[in-house]
Amino acid sequence: MAHRCMIVGCGGISPAWLKPLSAMDDVELIGMVDLDRTVAEGRAAEYAPGAAIYTDLSAALAELSPDVVFDCTVPSAHAKIDVQALEAGCHVMCEKPLADTMEAARCVVAAARSTGRTHAVMQNRRYLPDIRRFRRLIADGSIGRPTMLTADFFIGAHFGGFRAEMDHVLLLDMAIHTFDAARMILDARPVSASCTEWNPHGSWYTHGAAAVALFKMDNGARFSYRGSWCAEGMNTSWESAWRIVGDGGSATWDGGAQIAGEAAGSGDTLIRAGIPIEPPASVELELTGHAGCIRGFLDSLGTGKAPETASHDNIASLAMCLAAVESAETGRTIAIDLEAV
Numbered sequence: 234m235a236h237r238c239m240i241v242g243c244g245g246i247s248p249a250w251l252k253p254l255s256a257m258d259d260v261e262l263i264g265m266v267d268l269d270r271t272v273a274e275g276r277a278a279e280y281a282p283g284a285a286i287y288t289d290l291s292a293a294l295a296e297l298s299p300d301v302v303f304d305c306t307v308p309s310a311h312a313k314i315d316v317q318a319l320e321a322g323c324h325v326m327c328e329k330p331l332a333d334t335m336e337a338a339r340c341v342v343a344a345a346r347s348t349g350r351t352h353a354v355m356q357n358r359r360y361l362p363d364i365r366r367f368r369r370l371i372a373d374g375s376i377g378r379p380t381m382l383t384a385d386f387f388i389g390a391h392f393g394g395f396r397a398e399m400d401h402v403l404l405l406d407m408a409i410h411t412f413d414a415a416r417m418i419l420d421a422r423p424v425s426a427s428c429t430e431w432n433p434h435g436s437w438y439t440h441g442a443a444a445v446a447l448f449k450m451d452n453g454a455r456f457s458y459r460g461s462w463c464a465e466g467m468n469t470s471w472e473s474a475w476r477i478v479g480d481g482g483s484a485t486w487d488g489g490a491q492i493a494g495e496a497a498g499s500g501d502t503l504i505r506a507g508i509p510i511e512p513p514a515s516v517e518l519e520l521t522g523h524a525g526c527i528r529g530f531l532d533s534l535g536t537g538k539a540p541e542t543a544s545h546d547n548i549a550s551l552a553m554c555l556a557a558v559e560s561a562e563t564g565r566t567i568a569i570d571l572e573a574v
């Protein structure tokens with residue numbers, strides 16, 4: 234039986250959802266909600282001509298009774314919309330970030346738990362074949378136990394729009410992808426964060442276009458992040474450039490197809506030559522990016538198994554962003570407490 238789905242928020246990112254959703258056999262797009270009716274009508278005309286259009290979520294939930302709600306609104310609206318949809322009996326998947334505060338995020342996780350519905354977050358960058366290959370190299374034990382992970386993100390992105398004037402633009406709008414990737418690569422949760430953030434000379438943003446952050450993880454590893462959204466020239470990939478050090482070797486990933494590794498060598502020399510590690514073969518994903526993440530969520534429904542980006546786990550990625558911001562603002566190292574989640 235098809236999932237009766239409704240999308241809330243039909244702005245810039247919504248085609249990345251609507252395109253794959255409209256191609257899925259087990260999805261019926263029954264409604265579209267946006268504060269701006271013409272925006273919702275435009276998306277419906279392109280992707281789901283039969284969908285009912287609403288500007289009011291309560292009316293849409295009451296009249297359509299969807300099984301699934303996809304929330305593509307702005308971060309400050311996520312928690313309220315998602316709690317309302319969960320309480321109306323819907324499973325919900327929302328765009329990153331889960332919420333704009335930890336308190337709001339905890340409310341969403343609690344609502345999913347109390348209603349017995351699934352809530353998950355879009356982390357499309359997990360659904361790329363190369364991050365899965367890199368993760369496999371580490372999970373295989375090829376470099377031993379991870380002790381240190383680094384990510385470099387240097388891109389000169391001239392967006393304009395809301396990002397030009399957003400506070401903490403790099404940490405709040407982009408870094409969650411990289412921090413979530415770090416959790417995936419290390420298979421670990423954050424314990425503390427320290428961060429410095431600034432808006433470099435020449436930046437075309439008004440706040441926080443560059444940051445350097447250090448996280449302690451619960452497996453003892455440290456994760457360091459260096460990022461700039463106003464770095465011209467020598468850009469990294471959007472997935473960042475990575476290095477991981479384990480107690481039995483090291484590996485690098487350029488964020489694209491280039492993965493290399495060396496296991497620890499032996500002998501009595503000062504520097505021991507590493508032994509090349511064959512990178513894992515390509516990982517076949519039937520669907521990638523947004524499509525893959527949505528498919529994983531839909532396939533989890535009714536199985537009793539949480540999707541990979543379930544909010545009770547994904548809240549740890551949000552916690553890294555918000556702790557980094559707090560550290561940058563206070564100059565202190567911030568403890569990250571995920572016990573109560």
Ligand SMILES: NC(=O)c1ccc[n+]([C@@H]2O[C@H](COP(=O)([O-])OP(=O)(O)OC[C@H]3O[C@@H](n4cnc5c(N)ncnc54)[C@H](O)[C@@H]3O)[C@@H](O)[C@H]2O)c1
Nearest residue numbers: 242243244245246267268269305306307308310328329330
């Ligand atoms: N995963 C990714 O790679 C990726 C990329 C870009 C944006 N995003 C995320 O997607 C979300 C939306 O970003 P965007 O660029 O599409 O923003 P946008 O401003 O283009 O669109 C947001 C839409 O939501 C509507 N809206 C706002 N509040 C609403 C409410 N309470 N009820 C109904 N509709 C409401 C607005 O009218 C607007 O049409 C953000 O959370 C952003 O971080 C994710």
